[in-house]
Amino acid sequence: MIRLVFFLLLLAAIAFGVSWLADRPGEIALVWEGWRVETTVPVALAVIAVVAGAMLLLWRLLSLLVRSPKIIAAFSRRRRREKGWNAVTRGLLAVGIGDNAAVRQARQEAARLLPHEPLTHLLTAQAAQLDGKHEVAVAAFRAMVDKPETRLLGLRGLHMEARKAGDKVAAYAIAEEAASAAPTLGWAADAVIEARCAGGDYAGARGVLERQMALKGIDKTQYRRRKAVLLAAEAVALEHSDPLVAREKAVEAVRLAPTLVPAAACAGRLLGAAGELRKAAKVVETAFAANPHPELADVEAYLRPGDAAQDRLKRIRTLVNRAPSHRESAIALARAAIDAHEFRQARLVLEPLLAEPSQRVCLLMAELEAAEHADIGKAREWTARAVRANRDPAWIADGVVSDRWAAVSPVSGKLDAFVWEVPPGVSATPILEHEAERVKAAIAAVRASEEAKAAVAAAEAAALAAAEAEAAALAPPKEEPKPAAVEPEPVAEPAAMAPPPPAAPSPAPATPKPEAGRRTSARPEPIVALPPLPDDPGPGPEAPDDPEAPGKKRRLMGL
Template sequence: MIRLVLLLLVLVAIAFGASWIADRPGEMVLVWQGWRVETTIPVALAALAAFSAVLLLAWKALSLLFASPRLFVAFSRRRRREKGWSAISRGLTAIGAGDAAVARKARDDAARYLPHEPLTHLLAAQSAQFDGKPEEAAQSFRIMLESPDTRLLALRGLYMEARKSGDLGAARTCAEEAAQQAPALAWAADAVIEARCADSDFPGARAVLERQMAAKGIDKRAHRRRRAILLAAEAMALELTDPPVARERALEAVRLAPTLVPAATVAGRLLGNAGELKKAAKIVAAAYEVTPHPDLAEVYTYLRPGDAAQDRLKRVRQLILKAPTHPESAIALAHAAIDAGEFAEARAMLQPFALEPTQRICLLMAELEASEHADIGKAREWAARAVRAPRDPAWIADGV
């Protein structure tokens, strides 16, 4: 709207000026080299405007003529870049779709039009990976290391190739460099933490985790749990060689993640060995209430070394109140009852699972038959059923 108003004002000014000059025509006489030209002011101004326009057009034409080589080169470069980017896009799409032939052709086109573009090397690396040529892929990734924009991408590519080839040393070097350059990078931090844990360097692993947290690469909840996992792992490694330090690490792990099974397990063992039975029982029971785990049941059962079987049975009866309907509670109580000679109670716990028993149920039934009735035949029958019975849930680490 403002531009329209300004345009109208300019047109009004031009019209007013033309009208003013037309009302005052005047005369102009030009004498030069025997030539005499007589005209009015409006005509002279019109001739001057036309002459200026012709000069301007001639200047533009000459400028375009002299600049044509440069413009042609720029146009050619732009066309090459457009073709190169089109080839890169086509190649990455083909790799995602699984079309190896189109990916190879696009890779060659990109290398011809954009030989120094980092993404061209990325396309070449992914194409080589797709074709099963790790050496060529690694070479492309090494070229990408020279560009700051693609350095982290290249380090990840080299890390993956090293892992595939089994070169854990090279993989760790790439991950360490990436984590040093970008502490918030999840894959690099995870890889370095895994490598340092494999070397039992748990303080070093925690240092990487703290740098990741400082760089806001992980949220507070995940940071607390992962720190607890590392502390629990260190406590388990030091449990026999340095119990005081192991206890300190285990208690900090429990403080950060009270329901973490490994942390509660090692803390319960260490506190039980130190005679702090109430504190140990509280930690293990709290974790068992959320996650009824066989390791927690075992630690709680043997919390105080040297207890009689009846004392262990009483302790297990208290523990299963935290999860009375869970199968692990029935298994733990049955095991303790068999040890204490309370065969009726053990049979009552196992009977609901006898129709579709798991391997552990079968083995407990075999132990029960052998202990209560000395019936070796039934014990062998239950042991044979254990071979064909479904396996119990496998408690494994899930990486988090």
């Protein structure tokens, strides 16, 4: 708009000047070499303007002729550069879509037109990576490292190639070099942190993180989370070897990230072992309220070693109040109730979960049936249902299911990669093993009880059989009576065959001699005369066995 205003003002000034000259034409006379030229002032000015324009045009033509070789060379270079840039653009786009043939063609054209351009080296390296030519890609990236403007890009390419080749030492060295050159470079700092975590150097990894934070290469929220993860990993590693240092690291990790499950679990165990039960319970309950996890429930239950099952159940009831509607709360409460033999409460807690039970719920029901009713059949039925039940969550990172949490992924080495979720495509999760062992123990206890009862019954039966056999061996055969109705005299045990009495025994009755012609009975009664026991007061007022001998008393043992 301003330019238009200036242009209109300029036109108005020119028009005013021309009008002013037209009103004052005047006369100009020129005499030169016998020539006399007379004209007005406006005409003279117009002639001068035309001559000046012609001379300027002639000068431009002469200058163009003189500079034509340079102009032609510059035009050729510019055209060549444009073609080269077009080739690089087409090549990078082909890399993005994975068209190997187009990438190779564009790389050849770019290398011919722009052999020294950094992006040409990048395109060459990308084409080599697509073709699987590791050596060519490494050579291209090394050529980029030699130039200051592409040094970091070349280092990143070399780092990626080293990781693909499995050379972790070279990848770590390249990442260290890149991090030293540019501490705020995210990929370099992450690679160094991951490499040091893989080697167990959590303190060195925190040093890199602190330097990155000091140079504003990371935001504060991400910094706190990553530092908490590193502190938690270090605390878990030192939990058994140096509990004091581990407790300090775990508490600091909880301060930075109160909902980080591994940090809260480790801090709870160490604080509980140190006797700080209230502080440990607060840490565990805060983390459980945000992320209900079975490890936190185990820590809360066994916060104080040696507690009875009822005490553990009481603490679990307090814990589950922080997340009463969560599935993990019901499972934790049911497990504690089974341990405390509160089977009715365990059934009430598990009942809402039986519509779609998970594997752990099925195994808890199996344990409940075995512990409460000693029903191995139902326990096995629930165990079989666990095979087809829904899967339980587990620690998973980059598709790998792990039985424990770690600071970095075992596949990609990424920091804080583990998440607690249901892994797809697996038959069972590692947390299931603990529940299965509990079911095995419950079934084994039932079997042990049954075997003990069977052993007692067998022992009793064997004792009875032995007693019967001994009694049969000691009893002499009785003679059959005569056909005449004569009452047979009782046959007593010979004194020589009777066992010696332990105390002063009463004299054994004499054995009468069998009369001649008397026949022995076919089925004699096993009547055995035994000596009195040490505390036996003597014969009681029992009825006489032999009506013919009313004064004789016998002590009988019938089995």
